[in-house]
Amino acid sequence: MEEESMEEEGGGEAMMDDQNHNNWGAGGYGRLLLGERALPARPAGPEQNGAGLRGCEPGAAAGRAGAAGAIAAINISASTSKFLMNVITIEDYKSTYWPKLDSAIDQLLTQSPGDYIPISYEQIYSCVYKCVCQQHSEQMYSDLIKKITNHLERVSKELQASPPDLYIERFNVALGQYMGALQSIVPLFIYMNKFYIETKLNRDLKDDLIKLFTEHVAEKHIYNLMPLLLEAQSTPFQITPSTMANIVKGLYTLRPEWVQMAPALFSKFIPNILPPAVESELQEYAAQDQKLQRELIQNGFTRGDQSRKRAGEELTYNGSSTCASSRGYR
Template structure:
């Protein structure tokens, strides 16, 4: 599928062809676009749902501008490098560095328009490669941040959780901006999806580099209640599984504490083994220094102070 081409109107919309009659059903841009099959066939101009005659010959349309008044916009490599890509890169950086739950004043309409023009002017491949290259550079910075606290379990887990959450939040803004490129290049030519490609990039460049250390630390702190807040632990494990469910195979016991159906179904033949595991867990809890056990017949603390009226 060829990439779409785009035309821009530079004529005077008030001029009309004297030999044609005015049809109020079409505005100037639709009447012009209908005469150019290359625009409609490639997706740059959409059809209106109520336009039942859109597939007919262009002779049935009435042009509102004289022939020759339409010019093609030219987008050079210099324009792309000095105007379009810098704007997009600035918006990407804002999204990547935005704190979770924060708001960034980005004009999505303007950014989408930049992507639209680049795609229509045959810059799809360049735009896609620049996007991946820029995100890869950002991930080098993420790795350096993680390496700076890799020697301590809790700071490392909290930093990793924050950076992963921040990146996934950024994708929720980046992917819509590049939606036109996704439709006409990534899906059509690469047979893939932009969101999946950017998530795989994060797995390859960041998660895979630190997954062994991360799972070891998660396993250690999970044995100490509230060493890391439960929401952080649950979010960390769920996000890892969503990025790549094969991570659960590296430590099924850890993932099974937060996600269902990780371990195989219960086998009745292993009931004695399950009972032994439960006994060992109870012994471990009883041996903890902060654990105190009370007899079942003992009164609850402050029971005498509870009013029954």
């Protein structure tokens, strides 16, 4: 099939697509998915074609009625022929439609933040829509999963070859890049998700794609990554706080049960991970805070100008109490 047949958006087909797109509640899109095609509207009758026809004789009117029926039959035949000419065969899908989707997915998966991607989102969105209408959802879903799986396996191999001092940063880049790509990929395949994945598979596309990253990247690297994260935690600013936060929150999103591997680490970035504090442990918390302050000072961070503090604002650690003095606040 010529490529322009895919990109042509005008004429009767575009009107039909708009009707089906805007009338889900009336079952228009569902009928289109089942292969049904709405017939064109009946041509206007003689009484609608201007005052000049109203004065015609009955015999002429009957002749015109017969002609109108013939015109309607011709229009129906033309509409059927147009529909048959625009059928997307499996060969058309493989040679014309999927290559366009494949190229767009490649660019989205490998883009860096802020990159300009020279693809037509409208064209890709329309491509997916037409393939769904022509019953190619199952093949398209299979191709999408295979495409992204192959990409993630390459990402995993690149991480395995990373030296320890770059491992955390590269994992953070891979995670952020993939999650960013999903923000574009999932909306582009919204029709496939709505009318195939949710309806027939009882799943969701975004959940499926996140699961792919978990299985093909995170699960393979979690036991190498976690010791490095714990080591970095014990050495403040070995990696940037934003990188640590992104990875920890990302791991929690992928699989919440990984919290059990390092509860203290996750609790620094995810609320309500640890049980509530009890009074008997307040002294220990105070000691941890003092240790952190010493480490910050050793790494060049100062406490700033303390002369402007008002009396009573300094924290005091008196026995088991870590509360600020409440004098003057009765």
